[in-house]
Amino acid sequence: MTTPALRGALSRWTSEVVAGIFVGSVSARVRDQLWRAVTETVGDGAAVLVHPAPTEQGYSVRTAGTRRRVPEDFDGLTLIRMRAAATAKEMQSRS
Template sequence: MSNLLVISTTAVPDYVRGSLSRWLTEPAPGLYVGTVSARVRDRLWEAVSDAVEDGAAVCVHPADNEQRYIVKTAGERRRRVADFEGLQLIEFRDETDIPQV
C-alpha cells in the first residue's frame, strides 16, 4: 500500500510549518504532500494536532478500509468527520456550535 500523506493546515504556528516542511513538500501555502513511513506519519500528525492552537489541520492517508483512506482533523472548524456505518463523511456543524476565537 502506498504511503502518500497529505496534510492541510490553517493558521498554525510557524514552527509546525517548519517541522512539516522537513519531511513533506509544500506545493501551496499550508498544503503538505509526501511519502513517508507510517511511523513518521503518526509522529508528524501527533506533533501537528498537539500544536494546532487556534488553527486547524486535516490529515489524509491510505488505509485498509472501504474508502482506502482515513481523514483526521485537529482544531475547531465548521466541517468535521462523521462515521456513517464505517464510511467517513464530512458534516457541517451549526455556526453557533463553533467556539469563537
C-alpha cells in the same frame, strides 16, 4: 497559521504545494509524529490529515483544532458533515 518550527518539520518530510497544504508519502511512524506536532500547535485553527488505510474508501481522515469539521462514519464510509448554507449576515461579515 503554521509556526516556523512546525513548517520546518513538515517541510523535511513533505512538500508544501500551496501555503499551509503539505503533501507527502511517509511511514506510519513519521506520519503519527508529524500529526502529534500539528495537533499540539493547531490551537484556534484547523488541520486535516488524510492517509492510506485498509478501509472501503482506501483512506482515513483525522481532524484537529477548534474550527475543525469532524469526520463521521456512515455505514463504513467516512463523510464530512457540512454546515447549512451561511446566512446573509455571516456572508457579509466574511467580506
